[in-house]
Amino acid sequence: MVKMSAGRNINSQNKEWNTPHKYVVAISDFFDGEIDLDPCSNRYSLIDAKKRYILPQDGLLESWDYDKIYVNPPYGSDKTRKTSIKCWLRKCSEAHENHQSEVLALVPVATNTGHWKKYIFNKAKAICFLYDTRLKFLINGQEGGKGAPMACCMVYWGNNFLKFKNIFSKFGFCVDIVIS
Numbered sequence: 001m002v003k004m005s006a007g008r009n010i011n012s013q014n015k016e017w018n019t020p021h022k023y024v025v026a027i028s029d030f031f032d033g034e035i036d037l038d039p040c041s042n043r044y045s046l047i048d049a050k051k052r053y054i055l056p057q058d059g060l061l062e063s064w065d066y067d068k069i070y071v072n073p074p075y076g077s078d079k080t081r082k083t084s085i086k087c088w089l090r091k092c093s094e095a096h097e098n099h100q101s102e103v104l105a106l107v108p109v110a111t112n113t114g115h116w117k118k119y120i121f122n123k124a125k126a127i128c129f130l131y132d133t134r135l136k137f138l139i140n141g142q143e144g145g146k147g148a149p150m151a152c153c154m155v156y157w158g159n160n161f162l163k164f165k166n167i168f169s170k171f172g173f174c175v176d177i178v179i180s
Contacts, residue, residue: 016042017145018138019072019106023154023171027070027104030167036066040073040088044141047072060087064095071105075148086115089155093123096157103157108150126161126176128154128168 019027024046028035038049039059045052047070053059060083073088085107095101109129110116120127134147153172156164165174 016044016140017072018042018044018046018141019070020136020138020143021046023106026167026171030104030163031068031070031102035068035070037064037069039064039069039071039091044138046138046141060091064091064101065099066095066101067099069095069101069103071103073105073107075108086113086119089115089119092155092157093119096123101157102160105155105157106152107155108148109153110150120155121177124155124157125159125178126156126164126174128156128164128172128174130154130172132171 027047035047035049036051038045038047038052039062041047041049041052041054041059043054049070051066053062058081060081069092071088071092073085074083075085077084089105089107092103092105096103111121130152132147133151134149135152136143136145136147139145154168158164161174161176161178165176168174
């Protein structure tokens, strides 16, 4: 049993849940066809990044000094590595802050958590709350798995809200979260 960061539990031995094709296309469009880094990739990923970190290469320990980064992090805790989604969101925020990276992350909606308050609300530019009520990830590269047990969103650390909104608004409600 893996505890999900959004307060729900799932029973999964598999950590290779991949971004659905329609979002892969949108992510590629957003980054003009060039994704520089996928720090939590796996052998089934449809993300065509120039650099991919696949366990045992730990994306949390490697450099994120890349311009265009896409992150679909593990949603649960990894007790062996002592990591959680909070660690991935921190790296997203740091990549934007330290390297001026543009970062997109597909994550569960958990607005009441400390990691959202610290790394998204105070650092990200925008959020697209996805209309998919139970986002169906690819499992081992195949469609047809159960949907996610929580709502998901695309979070954006960067400076181009209009482009983000133009591409992702067909998938959900996009909000510019930077207070002017």
